[in-house]
Amino acid sequence: MSVPGSPTARSAVLLVTGLLTAVLATGCGQDDDPSVAAPSAAPTSAAAPTTSAEPSTADSPTPTPAASTPAVDREITVTIAKRRITPPTGRVTVTKGQSVRITVTSDVADELHVHGYDLGARLPAGTPGSVEFRADKTGLFEVETHETELVLFQLVVR
Template sequence: MTSPLARRRPLLAALMFGVALLMALPMATACGSPSAAPGVSTVKEIAVTIAGRQVTPPPGRVEVTKGQTVRITVTGDAADELHVHGYDKAADLQPGTPATIEFVADRDGLFEVETHDSKLQLLQLVVR
């Protein structure tokens, strides 16, 4: 005759395995790691500073995955307008105050991000 504990051992093992899986899933997706669950989109954060007409980091290409959320935050030392071409997203820039544009990159292509008045290129967004 088997003891009650011996009969429950397979059930307890399956329960412990399920709990371990559930505990691992939120950690992978919350950290935005490559092991995140399929279909879970992480936010691509891009921070740019403008001081004395100098853009930091220097203008370059930033690649994102189609469907990914993009958050661009710009802090400048002069009033201007931030604009993402192709997505028609804009934000007013006030000296010393960060301005943020957030959107889902749902179109493939190369998109300029610039200031309108000072005509500074901040970056090129590549969506694939």
């Protein structure tokens, strides 16, 4: 048995404190839930979407990079109102290695999810929520809402 204040007791306290910190930092540990970020405190300005120059459907959204955010290579902004998605659902292509920010504003509370990257953000009604990441995996990834189950767009990383 260790005596309070002894080196053994202090080591035990440090070990327990370290383990508790690690458990709290890892969250709930559910594998099927994405990492959920709190919505951004201040919405960032976003560039208006433009039509893709690539051969694809005419209503594919291809937002342009935002001039006001040099740290982000690609800003993708989506608005949901009465289950209508603006810009309309389509494919958005980015280059592998680009820094991407997806900002979604919904008229109802929901949760944003980026498949394949397992990223998410809470979407309080009327408040933008964002995820920011480096597009380091190639492929086709759906970006959707969880509660309303709306596919916002398909992210193509080449």
